[in-house]
Amino acid sequence: MAFSDYSITPSANLTLAGLSLAENSTALASYNNQVRQLMADGKELANTVAALGNPLLLTGGTVTGNIIRSGFGGHYYANDAAHTGPRIYSLVDGSAAPTSPPAGSVVFYYAA
Known part of the structure; x- marks a missing residue:
């Protein structure tokens, strides 16, 4: 289960790793599996975010390749840092x- 499958409403999250999260219904032994599932979901999210790469900084970033703009005008490219x-x-x-x-x-x- 991915973090994107969870609800932002806590009471709507009724199961984790196929185990019930209902009040007073989760066996103590199942907590280990639920915590492991949360850890796996967290790592999956971290891997997804890392795969996005580095964002372009507001200032000082470097872009390689062609820049495609929407709206008006072209992008001016200066081949000299000066x-x-x-x-x-x-x-x-x-x-x-x-x-x-x-x-x-x-x-x-x-x-x-």
Whole structure:
């Protein structure tokens, strides 16, 4: 039995390892098996959580592979760690180039 099979309502959990948990009905000898079952269920949960891998940190995480975004725009990839704040500029053809853009920035000019 997995932890996901248990109820969050304590009184709804009537059996454990096939043994009754009803008041005054569980034989003392069956407690060992019930505790063993709880330990096995806990280990199964721990293995499941560990199999998920490491979560991506809010800051400072590293991602390998392609990033798929939902919503607007693409993801900017800078192949140099020094390019920490690059920008993508989209300007009308003939416009002046941006002054002091961050390293790694890209400028696109389009016809109006």
